[in-house]
Amino acid sequence: MGKLLLYGFHFFLISGFVFCLFLINLFLQATNLFHGEQFNEIYLIVFLSFLISGIFLCLIDFALNFISRKPRKLRFNPFNKPRIIVGMTAFNDEGVIGNAVNDFKLNSLVSEVIVVDNNSKDNTFEEAKQAGAKVVKESVQGYGACCMRALKEARKNADLIVLVEGDMTFSSTDLKKLLAYIENADMVVGTRTTTELCAPDSQMNWFLQYGNIFIAKLIQLRFWGKLRLTDVGCTFRVIRPEALDKIMPLFKVTKNHFSPHMILQALKSDLKVIEVPVTLKKRGGESKGVGSSISKGFITGLHMWKEILFT
Ligand SMILES: Nc1nc2c(ncn2[C@@H]2O[C@H](COP(=O)(O)OP(=O)(O)O)[C@@H](O)[C@H]2O)c(=O)[nH]1
Ligand SMILES: [Mg+2]
Numbered sequence: 001m002g003k004l005l006l007y008g009f010h011f012f013l014i015s016g017f018v019f020c021l022f023l024i025n026l027f028l029q030a031t032n033l034f035h036g037e038q039f040n041e042i043y044l045i046v047f048l049s050f051l052i053s054g055i056f057l058c059l060i061d062f063a064l065n066f067i068s069r070k071p072r073k074l075r076f077n078p079f080n081k082p083r084i085i086v087g088m089t090a091f092n093d094e095g096v097i098g099n100a101v102n103d104f105k106l107n108s109l110v111s112e113v114i115v116v117d118n119n120s121k122d123n124t125f126e127e128a129k130q131a132g133a134k135v136v137k138e139s140v141q142g143y144g145a146c147c148m149r150a151l152k153e154a155r156k157n158a159d160l161i162v163l164v165e166g167d168m169t170f171s172s173t174d175l176k177k178l179l180a181y182i183e184n185a186d187m188v189v190g191t192r193t194t195t196e197l198c199a200p201d202s203q204m205n206w207f208l209q210y211g212n213i214f215i216a217k218l219i220q221l222r223f224w225g226k227l228r229l230t231d232v233g234c235t236f237r238v239i240r241p242e243a244l245d246k247i248m249p250l251f252k253v254t255k256n257h258f259s260p261h262m263i264l265q266a267l268k269s270d271l272k273v274i275e276v277p278v279t280l281k282k283r284g285g286e287s288k289g290v291g292s293s294i295s296k297g298f299i300t301g302l303h304m305w306k307e308i309l310f311t
Pocket of ligand 1: 089090091092093118141142143146164165166167203256283286287288289290291292
């Protein structure tokens, strides 16, 4: 199940593409620009086959879901003064990491900030330490490797683990928004696609906005009825220790598509994931991830797409 709906959607995508080719072909013939063989019937046959197969897959999925439906359980596990530890990623983030550490350290909800320095060549390590964070070094390069280490370090003494970037894009005041829902979930992830909450000079341009929404909807199709998702690249998230213990051994992605990888592992492990809107500020310092160029964002998006479809 789930995947049938996802595959059905892809059949619709292909049928739409073939229908466009059919219309272009008709247009070329009508304007006498096309003098080759006429493929109208073939286009129509392919279009209809994909369309009907797509409808068929979706109907089977809905039927299977209906037969195996279970009563939804409402969860309510409140915390009493939890020890909240923040794991913060950093890679050549001097000039900004100190402010990011301070922002979270000064938040009364936070017990400790741990910065994971991912082979920085600049003063990231010293600046994070000076700001009062515990700093550990991660030698495996990559956003995913850095996140995994941050989660692992924060897990050691935490009642709740927070993952965030040390680039000042996220604000510690948003922590209370995530914490409000952790009572009812195993993991709460932020979404940066609520434009009302994005600074005009933030990284969320049209490409990242719609790209993230598109990939998020693919995950939603795969886990239909289990969650509502509008972003896949938001690092800011809170997770319960026992939930992290379940999914930590499943993590494999060390590169830029770690965020949806973590969401997928949580959903595959039947964890409850809730998404809430968070604010997004201008990035301090230089972006090294998907925010740095459209081509990097596009390639990362393809990796995400592949993982959602085939794992
Ligand atoms: N892209 C990238 N980010 C890393 C790496 N190691 C740690 N990070 C941290 O992961 C976070 C995401 O990277 P960032 O440059 O902000 O990417 P962006 O959010 O797409 O602009 C930041 O806190 C980085 O410092 C790495 O090897 N590559
Ligand atoms: Mg960033």
